[in-house]
Amino acid sequence: MFVVTAAGAKGGSTRSTTCVNLAVEAGRARKRAALIDIDPQCTSMNWRDAREAEMPVVTSVTPSRLAKAVQAARDDRFDLCLIDTQPHSSDATIQAAELSDLLLIPVKPWVFDLRTLETTARIVRLTGKPAYVVISAAPFAPRQIAEAEEAIRSHGLKVAPVVIHQRAAIAHATTMGLGVSEWDPNSKGAQEMSALWEWLASIMPKGRAVDHANKRSIERKIRRSSNQAISIPAGADR
Ligand SMILES: Nc1ncnc2c1ncn2[C@@H]1O[C@H](COP(=O)(O)OP(=O)(O)OP(=O)(O)O)[C@@H](O)[C@H]1O
Ligand SMILES: [Mg+2]
Numbered sequence: 001m002f003v004v005t006a007a008g009a010k011g012g013s014t015r016s017t018t019c020v021n022l023a024v025e026a027g028r029a030r031k032r033a034a035l036i037d038i039d040p041q042c043t044s045m046n047w048r049d050a051r052e053a054e055m056p057v058v059t060s061v062t063p064s065r066l067a068k069a070v071q072a073a074r075d076d077r078f079d080l081c082l083i084d085t086q087p088h089s090s091d092a093t094i095q096a097a098e099l100s101d102l103l104l105i106p107v108k109p110w111v112f113d114l115r116t117l118e119t120t121a122r123i124v125r126l127t128g129k130p131a132y133v134v135i136s137a138a139p140f141a142p143r144q145i146a147e148a149e150e151a152i153r154s155h156g157l158k159v160a161p162v163v164i165h166q167r168a169a170i171a172h173a174t175t176m177g178l179g180v181s182e183w184d185p186n187s188k189g190a191q192e193m194s195a196l197w198e199w200l201a202s203i204m205p206k207g208r209a210v211d212h213a214n215k216r217s218i219e220r221k222i223r224r225s226s227n228q229a230i231s232i233p234a235g236a237d238r
Contacts, residue, residue, distance in 0.1 A: 001073060001074045001077070001078050001079060001080065001081055002079065002080050002081070002101050002102070002204040002205060003070060003080075003081045003083065003099055003100045003101050003102075004022075004080065004081070004082050004083070004100060004101065004102045004103070004104055004200070005082075005083040005085060005093070005096040005097055005099075005100040005102075005103050005104070006018050006019050006082065006083065006084055006085060006103075006104050006105075006106060007085055007093050007096070007097060007103045007104070007105050007120055007123065007131075008085075008087060008105050008106060008107060008116070008120055009087055009088065009090070009093075009116040009117075009119035009120050010087055010107070010108075010112075010113050010116040011087040011088070012087075012108075013087070013106050013107050013108055013113060013116075013136070014106040014108065014136040014137050014164070015039075015084055015085060015087075015106055016037075016039070016043035016044050016047070016084050016174075017106075017136075017137075017170060017171075017174055018104060018106045018134065018136065018164075018196075019035055019037075019044055019082045019083075019084040020035065020044055020047050020174060020179060021170070021173075021174075021179045021180055021181075021193040021196075021197075022080075022082060022193070022196065022197055022200060023035045023056035023058075023080075023082055023179070024056065024178070024179025024181060024182060024193075025179065025181060025193055025194060025196075025197030026056070026079065026080050026197065026201075027055045027056055028181060029197065029201060031079040031080055031201075032055070032056075032057075032077070032078045032079050032080070033055070033056040033057070033078065033079065033080045033081075033082065034056065034057045034058075034059070034073040034076075034078045034080070034081045034082070035048075035056050035057070035058045035059075035081075035082045035083075035084060036058075036059055036060075036061060036066065036069050036070065036073070036081065036082070036083050036084070037058060037059065037060040037061075037084045038060075038061060038062065038063050038066055038083060038084065038085055038086065038092055038096060039084055039085060039086035040086060041086065042060050043084070044058055044060075044084045045058055045059075045060040047174055047177050048177065049177070050175075050176060050177030051177030051178070052177070053182075057073075057078075063089075063091070063092040063095050063096070066083070066095055066096060066099065067095075067099060070083075070099050079204075080204065083096045083099070083100065090119060090122075090123060093120070093123055094123055094126065094127065097123055097124075097127040097129050098127055098129075100129055101129070101130070102129065102130050102131070102132070102203065103120075103123075103124060103127075103129050103130070103131035103132070104131075104132055104134055104160070104200075105117070105120050105131060105132065105133045105134065105157065106133075106134045106136040106164075107133055107134070107135060107136060107148075107152070108135075108136060108137050108138070109135050109138050109139075109144055109145055109147075109148030111151075114148060114151045114152070117133065117151075117152060117155045117157060118155055120157075121155040121156055121157055124156075124157065125156070131157060131158065132157075132158050132159065132160040133152045133157050133158065133159055133160065134160040134162070134163075134164065134196065135148055135149070135152075135159065135160075135163045135164070136163075136164040137164065137165070137166045137170075138163050138164065138165050138166060139165070139166055140165060140166075145163060160196070160199065161199055162192060162195045162196040162199055163192070164189075164192045164193065164196065165188070165189075165192065167180070167187065167188060167189030167192070168189075169183060169184050169187040169188075169189040169190065170189040170193070173189075179193065180193050181193060181194060
């Protein structure tokens, strides 16, 4: 089982949106995904309550119960376990990071958001886990995105090869307990989330029973996969 934590110190930086959509994308690719919500706001859990489909499995636990919940998902032979975290709690994020094979750090490409990366970069250094920043809810402004990439690298962090733009379809789908690919599979938001999933899937070890994935092989895959940026045409809305 591959364990991915959505981390970040800033509120509203699209951690929950990223988690629920990646969990849905995983299901569409016939992978069994579990999503563990350790944020007391329970955004992912609330999303699950609004949903009719059985998958993905979503559970809400306190950080102190996280290790047990991850082990239960491993015992149940899930392929992917996503952990949705809260902002402003380095302790909880460190606990999640330590149980993870990869950290995804969604961030909006604005200066106040980018500055908070220092806190998360410290957690990445402390835990030594592979980590990627995903530029998310981005405006259609290539120069601003290029500057954000530079700022991310200045924190010693790597940039994921897929940018998720500000898309009404993404926000709308989550309010109905759906992933954007379920709500409007032809939308640009769906194309971007699928591209993010494809990239993540290319990093995940193949096969079901992979126990705590080998860090070096993940890093090798990450290096290979991130040589080329994946680009969905920009354009207003959806
Ligand atoms: N790509 C996107 N396009 C448009 N809106 C988005 C996008 N991604 C997220 N949003 C919206 O941004 C807001 C914050 O997203 P989300 O709740 O996922 O962030 P978070 O980091 O989990 O926040 P919190 O700090 O509350 O946990 C939500 O209203 C969500 O619908
Ligand atoms: Mg959240």
